[in-house]
Amino acid sequence: MEVNSPYQANEYATSISSIKEAWTRINSVIHKTPVMSSETLDLLAGRRLLFKCDCFQKGGAFKFRGASNAIFSLNAEQAAKGVVTHSSGNHAAALALAAKLRGIPAYIVIPKNAPKCKVQNVIRYGGRVIWSEPTLKSRETTAAKVMRETGAVLIHPYNDARIISGQGTLSLELLEQFPTIDTIVAPISGGGLISGVAVAAKSINPAIRVLAAEPMGANDAALSKAAGSIVTLSETNTIADGLRASLGNLTWPIVRDFVDDIMTVEDKEIIDAMRLCYEILKVAVEPSGAIGLAAVLSDSFQKNPAWKDCNHIGIILSGGNVDLGVLWESLGK
């Protein structure tokens, strides 16, 4: 890994200038999300923790940054035909919302077995739902069909330069709010968030550590980093439903070169961290959103001498879209 290597603009899918352009483009439509802290959690971690609450972002997740950058990057001709994606998660809702703001159609391919709350989010934001079978092949075929029929532009949830640059605005915002941050911890799935975050943060301050957190049951990024090339898993098993994707050819080189380490945590640690977010911070995060805290509290982080000087840690609470039905049922009794 060559963290301090001179940055080559053409090597990677994004750059600090693309990320700054994205910020200018989307600044008026995104929420500037607050940074929260808790002395109780600082004591637990033995460090100063600064929680960047992007679960408060429009659409309930950081995904709106990339989606709005992609949507507002389109020229008028492209925009008129709309956009299409086959993610059923936070990216789909974010894309629908951003498209609605620009007044263009968003075609969202959703597998028939998708969780109801995710489908509702897409519909709430005006997305046009196209059903597919619950296989990647069917989703891709259906999306291709929509593209042929409508001329809509495909916006991949993470393997897209516009998306990566949009997510990178999170670092610009965070480091403006807390310039003393020496470490940033973010979840990793397909790598869109951590790629934008890492390039922006390291460009501003090469000494900043950028650490990714991943569920043990979907540890393809850690395996990829160890192997030196993209590893994909035939199956994943984790409560963090937002963290099951594999790296793409645009995110992998950035993860390889700019991310200092991938930390894996057990689902139990994710649930415990989620509980701390609710009970101490009063922030309603989804499991994927709590994984950064889980990683920082884990033994493997706490006891690793490489991280003993990580004193001001920015932890990205990435999203808050979770089905809490069991809670409302219990309260309604």
Added chain:
Amino acid sequence: MEVNSPYQANEYATSISSIKEAWTRINSVIHKTPVMSSETLDLLAGRRLLFKCDCFQKGGAFKFRGASNAIFSLNAEQAAKGVVTHSSGNHAAALALAAKLRGIPAYIVIPKNAPKCKVQNVIRYGGRVIWSEPTLKSRETTAAKVMRETGAVLIHPYNDARIISGQGTLSLELLEQFPTIDTIVAPISGGGLISGVAVAAKSINPAIRVLAAEPMGANDAALSKAAGSIVTLSETNTIADGLRASLGNLTWPIVRDFVDDIMTVEDKEIIDAMRLCYEILKVAVEPSGAIGLAAVLSDSFQKNPAWKDCNHIGIILSGGNVDLGVLWESLGK
């Protein structure tokens, strides 16, 4: 009600100058809590809603404002002997935390049947727990005994001028953050919060509407307002465990003269509003904390011609201390 009557400094337990003094006193120890908004909820309400998230306050509730004002108002001799209270809720935790910050003892009288999570909060913040029987009489007798034995100062959860002035700082902060607010909605229980909020807000801008929200199953404030004198209930029945107290002789005159209306809502409306806070705002509020939103979404508010010009509504999310055990049990399965 004489909202626009000239303010007489000696008539009420607090004044704008006391509240400004409180703000100077506590500003460096309290969190400046963020104001959040959601276009989805604005659409639901047909108004601009500005959520003042005091559930993010230290101790998880606005109570820390009043408690820290009371604690830091004590002279050195008083402080050395400590403080005592017989609330088992958010006030107790807030008082313990504020006392810890000043380095003085806080004796917290707690009935034996108090919820475990509330007791844990008190212990976490260093409060000295004194157990009593689960009756008001036993709690008061026990507190009196502690006072005799230790010389500690009793800090009542709401019927105390220092507490009321401290809670009033919430209005100063909110109106500095959003000067265009024309209406403030806050929960009412013993009346400490709404009293401070109303005096501060009406002193800054007499045209601001200050509305209180109360559970139907603990509607003593609404009955008091209608009767023109304090009404107490022999029993209460509501999910909003923080809203069961009755008005005191210091809060009642302010509620009578400065609060424009008391709105009552059903528990079902509280649960629905709480759900919106979690699912849309991603803020983990307790039932009492969500009641302001419940009131603003209720038919009785929406259809009342008196409130049709309430366009920029500050809603106080007052606290977030709630036992979510059922949620963690379900996730751990």
